[in-house]
Amino acid sequence: MKYSYTFFSLLLLSFSPIFPQQSATSGSAIKMAIEKKEALTQNSIVKNIPLKNIGPTVMSGRITDIAVNPEDPTEFYAAYASGGLWYTNNNGTTFTPVMDNSPTQNIGDIAVDWKNGTIWVGTGEVNASRSSYAGIGLLKSEDHGKTWQFMGLPDSHHISRILINPANPDEIIVGVTGHLYSTNKERGVYKTTDGGKTWTNKLFINDETGIIDVAVNPNNFNEMYAAAWDKDRKAWNFRESGENSGIYKSTDAGETWTKVSTKGSGFPTGDGVGRIGLAIYDSNTVYAIVDNQDRREKTEDEIEEKGLQKDDFKKMKKSEFLKLDEEELESFLRDNGFKEKYTAKSVKELIRKDEAKPEDLAIYLEDANSLMIETPVIGAQVYKSTDGGKTWKKTHEDYLDDVYYSYGYYFGMIHVDPQNKNAIYIYGVPILKSKDGGKTFKSIDAENVHADHHALWINPNRSGHLINGNDGGINISYDDGENWIKNNSPSVGQFYAINIDNQSPYHVYGGLQDNGVWAAPHNNEESVNWTAEGDYAYERLLGGDGMQVEIDSRNPDIVYTGFQFGNYFRINRKTGDRLYIHPKHDLGESPYRYNWQTPILLSPHNQDILYMGGNKLMRSMDQGETWTSISEDLTGGGKKGDVPYGTLASISESPFQFGLIYTGSDDGYIYLTKNGGGSWTNIGEDLPDDLWVSRVIASKHSKERVYATLNGYRWDDFKAYVYVSNNYGETWKDISSNLPLSPVNVIREDPDNENVLYLGTDNGVYVSLDRGENWQPFSTNFPHVAVHDLRVHPKEKDLVVGTHGRSIYIVDIAAISALKTEELKDALTVSSAESIRFSSRWGNSYSKWIDPYKPELPLTWYSAKAGMAKFTVKSESGDILQEFEFETEKGFNTGKYDLTITESASEKLEKKNEKIDIKKAADEKFYIPKGKYKIELKLNGKTAETEFEVK
Secondary structure (H helix, E strand, O other), X not given: OOOOOHHHHHHHHHOOOOOOOOOOOOHHHXXXXXXXXXXXXXXXXOOOOOOEEOOOOOOOOOEEEEEEOOOOOOOEEEEEOOOEEXXXXXXXXXXXXXXXXXXXXXXXXXXXXXXOOEEEEEEOOOOOOOXXXXXXXXXXXXXXXXXXXXXXXXXXXXXXXXXXXXXXXXXXXXXXXXXXXXXXXXXXXXXXXOXXXXXXXXXXXXXXXXXXXXXXXXXXXXXXXXXXXXXXEOOOOEEOOOOOOEEEEEOOOOOOOEEOOOOOOOOOOOOOEEEEEEEEOOOOOEEEEEEEEEEOOOOHHHHOXXXXXXXXXXXXXXXXXXXXXXXXXXXXXXXXXXOOOOOHHHHHHHHHOOOOOOHHHHHHOOOHHHHHHHOOEEEEEEEEEOOOOOOOEEOOOOOOOOOXXXXXXXXXXXEEEOOEEEEEEEEOOOEEEEOOOOOOOEEOOOOOOOOOEEEEEXXXXXXXXXXXXXXXXXXXXXXXOOOOEEOOOOOOOEEEEEEEOOOOOOEEEEEEOOOEEEEEEOOOOOOOOHHHHOOOOOEEEEOOOOOOEEEOOOOOOEEEEEEOOOEEEEEEOOOOOEEEOOOOOOOOOOOOOOOOOOOEEEOOOOOOOEEEEOOOEEEEOOOOOOOEEOOOOOOOOOOOOOOOOOOEEEEEEOOOOOOOEEEEXXXXXXXEEOOOOOOOEEOOOOOOOOOEEEEEEEOOOOOOOEEEEEEOHHHOOOXXXXXXXXXXXXXXXXXXXXXXXXXXXXXXXXXXXXOOEEEEEOOEEEEEOOOOOOOEXXXXXXXXXXXXXXXXEOOOOEEEEEEEOOOEEEEEOHHHHHOOHHHOOOOEEEEEOOEEOOOOOEOOOOOOOOOOEOOOEEEEEEEOOOEEEEEEEEEOOOOEEEEEEEEEOOEEEEEEEOOEEOHHHHHHHHHHOOOOOOOOXXXXXXXXXXXXXXXXXXXXXXXXXXXXXXX
């Protein structure tokens, strides 16, 4: 990896940034953090321990951009929101990652100069979702992704568009959206004329308004349009529109800009103008799609709706309610899923006694999901200009229903066919096409195409040839969307949470961003074999945005999982039965607030007991059948906004004592109960305020010990916050020590070694062998990707890593777990797989067209010093069967023994045991027979050994 900011490297060893609370991380601090992690990685004692990816691939992850070679559309790059950049030159049949050696996998936009192969990446996704991760500025590769150079704009966080002048590749325009959760000045339109050495801001509106799109006239680089987006996202509220949103035009290649979406132009103005997408056909014809957040007027059909409606109760007086027809009220209650105890008669009695209000019936039916979808905004609108942006006219008369709903911030693109100025494409939840300039639209969604769309390429030489990028990866069509090919081979799943069970082989479960909940055996090997067999290893358990998963330890067929905002189910995988287990407040009680990622937990003491966190902690003693609140509000009480806030984000019960429970909230509160909810104590008052408690974990090694990780991502604060308490949270110790800047999502203990801790951040996974005094990053086969969850399998000694962008990894941590802290300075250890099953296929092949099968016995060894490691394989009687060497670095090392023995060793074994018959394999080698063996390691005057068995 090479960087252009190595002048920061001298500061790394002493750099320990401290940020004021709720202060966004600066661009210079981000650059230093990258260098710091690089230095840590080079010196990490676990850097040589490989991680293995076990998929999944089929459901893929969110695409943010596509760059296609116009001369050969079978060659293109696919950019994933948090999964990096992938390259194909066989029309998406296979993909190769080309950004794994870069400091980030988070991408907003890409551009490729196909004449010389230069790749530009604008890091930081711009879709403004809950998991749209910030970037580090601009990256550039001139060698097809082998190396990457940092090219500036480190404080941009989110880059929306890169335009390369086809006549001069050193002239580049960049649209910068800017920070997601805070104000900043590095946003707007930037330009370089020297290939990125220097940048000049050419359009700046204010520190809350960035550029979400830039489009250029395909026939004239001097003529371009930029879309400004005035927004303000907080953890509790998203203002996704504002009066500074609008369209600007440049006629001098981005040097100067003039606003063209003015009052009187015909384009919407004012506070309701949200995200805008742009498409240019020629100098006259320009299209724009806008997320109009102004409220709709009720239609005649809505005004004339018969029967009681939810909104009727919002302003209803008590006297009016008591006069309602009981049969009509009863029908409303049953049709809307009220608890059985709420009958027309009982509800009227509650209202009569002032124990509830009429408006409570409306509130009872409103949750975060319904409000997100049902808010009556105008939504997506398409406008067209035929005079180069001077005037605009809406292309359609009716509403474009069910395209954006109320979350147009997540979409916002429009495209025009380069060969037909009346053929346009828009998308949100469906993808639509129009052949009459936007007057009418037709859906071109399909069963094998994910519903949420973010990118589209139209072949300039062949109308109807489309490449679509969505929340489920890549689809290709050759008949204008009538039929689609699915091209999902990259392992780029965006997991929110994972879990494991105790089957053999054990299974891994996980909830994915907008791709449901899945499960598979941990020994899954991703391949295309399943397309012939029809049996994919991962089984889908549920749809929606997949969330946390709990598995009954007595019966792995009983699974608890769900989707966003606490919508959970108890699933019997064997029978297919599902029970909806969402706790509901009582009429007259304030509605429960549920986090997007609502936490659930099966009690380690009794697998019939399930906990779920709203703003209060709920407990079910009967597998979710019935619920009881066992706490007061364990948060700061929430804040006014359109996102649930003041919600629980983490729950942990001590394995030492039933009812010793910790909770952590999204607004920084950590509470403890020692008596099953009888009383609660706020134990987080000495920790930084207002930060998301990403994990609170009761120790498995000490009853008094508890760990907490806090996350400042929703303030654009990227500092690592990690703490431990050894007295139930009365006092806390900061153990973030040498961690580089990166928000922390999860911490786990090693089940056997209390000194070993594992940590997942927004930029990688770490281990500490001394309880947080020092942290070491893993790196082999593992890119700089967000890690949302970790699990440790106590029997198999595996660390299972759930990433938000590269699916699931497994790493063998047996050697790490076994190493004692005091041995770090001078130890030599070696371990191997305990056994391997003998096969007559070793060294042989059943076809001359297939290479012989090569067995491998994994080895892991730790050395306090570098050197040449000599391995000797011995029989039980001490005979030397094979010797080999490995170059060894300080720390943990891995290698593989190929299970061959020398010819003379095979003869010795046969002489000593008449039952042994060792024949030379087809590859001219002799392989070790069944039996028990030792491997001796000698290095730097020290000796260590391990044993294994061939069964």
